[in-house]
Amino acid sequence: MNNETNSANPPRILVVDDEAAIRRFLQTVLSSGDFCVQQAENGHLALAAAAAFRPDLILLDLGLPDMDGVEVIKRLREWSKVPIIVLSVREREDDKVKALDAGADDYLTKPFGIGELLARIRVALRRAVQQAPAPIYKIDDLEVDLVHRRIVAGGREVQLTPTEYDLLRLLVTHAGKVLTHRQILRQIWGAGYVEQPHVLRVNISNLRHKIEKDSSRPRYILTEAGVGYRLKADF
Amino acid sequence: MNNETNSANPPRILVVDDEAAIRRFLQTVLSSGDFCVQQAENGHLALAAAAAFRPDLILLDLGLPDMDGVEVIKRLREWSKVPIIVLSVREREDDKVKALDAGADDYLTKPFGIGELLARIRVALRRAVQQAPAPIYKIDDLEVDLVHRRIVAGGREVQLTPTEYDLLRLLVTHAGKVLTHRQILRQIWGAGYVEQPHVLRVNISNLRHKIEKDSSRPRYILTEAGVGYRLKADF
């Protein structure tokens, strides 16, 4: 996993909101606070912009026209750890909990004070200075692009089923680390499957046939007998 | 054989508030949420408790009798990065900004919902876990990474069987101490095996062949004749 940091001053902030007035307002406030601001007006544009623009922080309104805000957070969290601050008019506690549990870092209810917003942004940035792993995992002949959900093995793109993709993503995001059968089963199939490693084995086998040159001698997905599986890492 | 993976202890939370009613309330709420709770009723006790108790998270009321809450945050931040969530009755934006800039991670205004509080706690803990570096035991040429379940000896990674790994983990977590045969057998094979040191010897032998340069002259796993084994410690 290449580890490129993208923290050149000033910090870049992506503002996601469907109301142009609010985007303009935040643009003004943040620009004068020495931030570089990019805007997106719906969920799909936000995901694309997050991948292309690589912001250091995302301000996200939950009420987007094209997709649910919580879904946007989940999709972002599939590959990125960028701090997300939710700005919402909704006051319901349930929305906050869902957004925070989906991976948001903070939640502000409109209307909010500018001073507080800037302070929350400082907190999030203070914490995040360190790391920003590239969302493309590349090792030898295997390329996994978590943003575009694209897998290339041996020079050709391979199609994975949803389960296979989830499995590979889990391995990629923990590259180098041994994941026990139970950990994988709980993550992908749910707590009720932790005692059924068979379904996992079948999927590992299928995945290997799609991404390994010689599936009987795997180079990427390594078996840790009696324990679980581990994706080869480049260290 | 008990082959159970290590499950983390319940996160420890330090509650700092001068009102006993609120401490009791939080104690109840948090304990049922599977947290281990410690209390402090003023700033000085909070600082002492943070040092002694080493909580994973601090819930801090700003209105303390003996010192300003912001001062408590600053003093904590002189040596600790423990997540701090401020709980305050004050609504003034200025207080929030000061607390956040002093090093607090989040700020909730009373009254707050329990669901939201728990969600904010999960966010703070989630982040703290991510940032904690993996502890690696390193003795001369032997490297044991218990998080990644990765063993490197003599510069190359070695594959251990589950039993061998459990055995090495036991030795590593008690590095420098002599573990009797009975202690090891009870831990790894169960109480029924304490009279059968043979299995242990075979596994020690196999382990040595994998991690020692010259297994007939072990440098790491030392035999304490008539007693047990001891892993060399780097002191």
Add this chain to the structure above:
DNA sequence: TGGTATCTTGATATATTCTTGATGACTTTA
């Protein structure tokens, strides 16, 4: 509704790990 892709489950061959017994080296003690 039919057709397709995916998921689940069973059967079975292969591979790994565990246990156990045999053997010899070494140490301690009589």
Add this chain to the structure above:
DNA sequence: TAAAGTCATCAAGAATATATCAAGATACCA
């Protein structure tokens, strides 16, 4: 020195874990 105990190692069969194929079940889409 002999005898007894402890320790290290090897190797083979037993037990367990893993990989794979394929059929039936299910979900999804046009």
